[in-house]
Amino acid sequence: MNKTRKFWSKGIASFLYRRYAGVRFFKMHSQICEEFVSGKNIRDILDIACGPADFLDLVSKSDPTLNLFGVDLSPKMVEAAKDKLKERAKITEGDIDSLVFEEDSFDLITIMMAFHHFSKKREAIETLAGLVRTNGRIVIADVIANSRPQEILWNCLEKITGVRGYVDHYREKDLVKFAHQAELSCTCKEVPGMAKRYKVCELSK
Numbered sequence: 001m002n003k004t005r006k007f008w009s010k011g012i013a014s015f016l017y018r019r020y021a022g023v024r025f026f027k028m029h030s031q032i033c034e035e036f037v038s039g040k041n042i043r044d045i046l047d048i049a050c051g052p053a054d055f056l057d058l059v060s061k062s063d064p065t066l067n068l069f070g071v072d073l074s075p076k077m078v079e080a081a082k083d084k085l086k087e088r089a090k091i092t093e094g095d096i097d098s099l100v101f102e103e104d105s106f107d108l109i110t111i112m113m114a115f116h117h118f119s120k121k122r123e124a125i126e127t128l129a130g131l132v133r134t135n136g137r138i139v140i141a142d143v144i145a146n147s148r149p150q151e152i153l154w155n156c157l158e159k160i161t162g163v164r165g166y167v168d169h170y171r172e173k174d175l176v177k178f179a180h181q182a183e184l185s186c187t188c189k190e191v192p193g194m195a196k197r198y199k200v201c202e203l204s205k
């Protein structure tokens with residue numbers, strides 16, 4: 001995890017992400033905000049691997065009454081998120097493998113563009129299943145391989161470049177399998193206006 005933390009804290013990629021990811025992923029963030037936040041009867045939202053909190057910022061503007069929480073591995077991302085949201089959200093440094101929230105605490109849990117960094121994917125979904133309320137939703141939006149050859153190619157490229165820390169690409173069917181193991185349903189769809197590899201997956205009890 002140290003290399004992943006370092007990649008997202010130091011260097012040009014992390015700097016550029018903190019500055020421009022809001023624009024780059026605006027379509028994905030807005031689709032999730034429209035579909036899972038606006039007009040829904042929800043109160044508590046947790047964004048895991050929140051990065052510079054562009055999604056939470058969007059949510060905050062759409063409904064100033066929601067309770068917002070963000071967690072990220074990278075101190076620099078946490079700093080940027082805190083700067084952006086001030087007292088509006090509770091942002092903490094943390095790892096998906098050791099979250100410290102109580103069971104049944106959230107109506108919506110989101111993980112965007114980060115699930116491919118998680119090494120214990122099945123365990124992560126089990127943890128999320130415990131944290132989300134019965135009628136709540138877990139939304140995993142990510143770059144997801146469309147075929148086994150694509151998955152192998154992407155993982156090879158990550159290994160060769162080796163810069164982004166821990167990365168393990170996967171396919172939609174892997175996510176569906178992990179969700180079912182945690183007794184959750186899982187359906188994925190593309191993000192209009194973005195490349196086909198970007199998917200938004202909804203998991204529920």
Ligand SMILES: C[S@@+](CC[C@H](N)C(=O)[O-])C[C@H]1O[C@@H](n2cnc3c(N)ncnc32)[C@H](O)[C@@H]1O
Nearest residue numbers: 008049050051072073074095096112113114117
């Ligand atoms: C591509 S950024 C996505 C940021 C944000 N979710 C967004 O949509 O813009 C990936 C983020 O995942 C975080 N991350 C990677 N591994 C993590 C882990 N094990 N636990 C928590 N955060 C992690 C990184 O620090 C980084 O901020």
